[in-house]
Amino acid sequence: xxxxxxxxxxxxxxxxxxxxxxxxxxxxxxxxxxxxxxxxxxxxxxxxxxxxxxxxxxxxxxxxxxxxxxxxxxxxxxxxxxxxxxxxxxxxxxxxxxxxxxxxxxxxxxxxxxxxxxxxxxxxxxxxxxxxxxxxxxxxxxxxxxxxxxxxxxxxxxxxxxxxxxxxxxxxxxxxxxxxxxxxxxxxxxxxxxxxxxxxxxxxxxxxxxx
Numbered sequence: 001x002x003x004x005x006x007x008x009x010x011x012x013x014x015x016x017x018x019x020x021x022x023x024x025x026x027x028x029x030x031x032x033x034x035x036x037x038x039x040x041x042x043x044x045x046x047x048x049x050x051x052x053x054x055x056x057x058x059x060x061x062x063x064x065x066x067x068x069x070x071x072x073x074x075x076x077x078x079x080x081x082x083x084x085x086x087x088x089x090x091x092x093x094x095x096x097x098x099x100x101x102x103x104x105x106x107x108x109x110x111x112x113x114x115x116x117x118x119x120x121x122x123x124x125x126x127x128x129x130x131x132x133x134x135x136x137x138x139x140x141x142x143x144x145x146x147x148x149x150x151x152x153x154x155x156x157x158x159x160x161x162x163x164x165x166x167x168x169x170x171x172x173x174x175x176x177x178x179x180x181x182x183x184x185x186x187x188x189x190x191x192x193x194x195x196x197x198x199x200x201x202x203x204x205x206x207x208x209x210x211x
Contacts, residue, residue: 001184001187001188002045002183002187004187004191005187005190005191005194006041006042006045008190008191008194008195008198009034009037009038009041009190009194010038011194011198012034012194012195012197012198012201013034013035013038015198015201015202016030016031016034016035016197016198016201017031017035018201019201019202023201024145025075026072026075026076026146027072027145027146027149027200027201029068029069029071029072029075030068030072030149030197030200030201031201032068033065033068033069033072034194034197036061036064036065036068037061037065040057040058040061043057044057044058053107055106055107055108055109055110056106056107058109058110059097059100059101059106059109059110059113062093062097062110062113062114062117063090063093063094063096063097063113063117065117066089066090066093066117066120066121067090067093067094069117069121069124069153070086070087070089070090070120070124072149073086073121073124073125073127073128074086074087076128076146076150077124077127077128077131078131078135079127079131082124082127086124089120092116093113093116093117093120096112096113096116097110097113100112100113109164109167111164111165111167114160114164115161115164115165117157118157118158118160118161118164119157119161121153121154121157122153122154122157122158122161124153125150125151125153125154125157126154128146128150129150129154132147142203143203144203145200145201145203146200147200148196148197148199148200148203149196149197149200151196152192152193152194152195152196152197152200153193155189155192155193156189156190156192156193159185159189160185160186160189163182163185163186163189164186166182167182167183167186170182
């Protein structure tokens with residue numbers, strides 16, 4: 001399943017790079033996120049295959065991932081208050097990651113910072129749908145890139161929020177085998193997320209052609 005996820009991620013990256021010249025400013029944040037995720041997951045997979053620890057890598061990437069998603073939502077949300085809150089939340093997640101690394105170390109997944117970023121991402125995605133519903137314009141959702149990306153973010157982080165919390169508990173209590181099986185859920189969610197990212201990038205192509 002991990003290999004399938006990496007294949008879908010690679011396809012999403014390929015689509016993103018193919019569409020790079022037609023992306024809006026908001027989608028550039030997701031393009032950068034997909035590029036960085038591919039690099040991180042490739043390194044992480046290499047470390048895993050050579051039996052080397054890789055939790056430190058994902059601890060480092062967690063606040064970066066949230067920062068890029070925050071940039072995306074900052075670009076698509078209309079509320080000035082929400083946009084200001086997004087900026088503040090980036091510093092909050094970064095601070096949480098630093099405190100965890102100093103106090104706990106880098107030998108475990110940082111579920112606290114991840115769950116904080118996940119909860120915030122779900123909130124911003126939900127706020128986007130709320131704003132979209134109340135806008136005066138009429139949209140064809142199947143041709144709206146932000147809709148597909150926000151849908152992926154909402155479902156992925158809603159699911160991984162609980163999965164990551166349980167994962168850290170299992171590792172701390174010595175249930176590594178069960179924790180490894182739990183990663184199956186994460187891989188499935190990632191496949192779903194990056195599939196919708198690819199759809200979002202392809203929507204951008206469709207809109208550019210029709211205009």
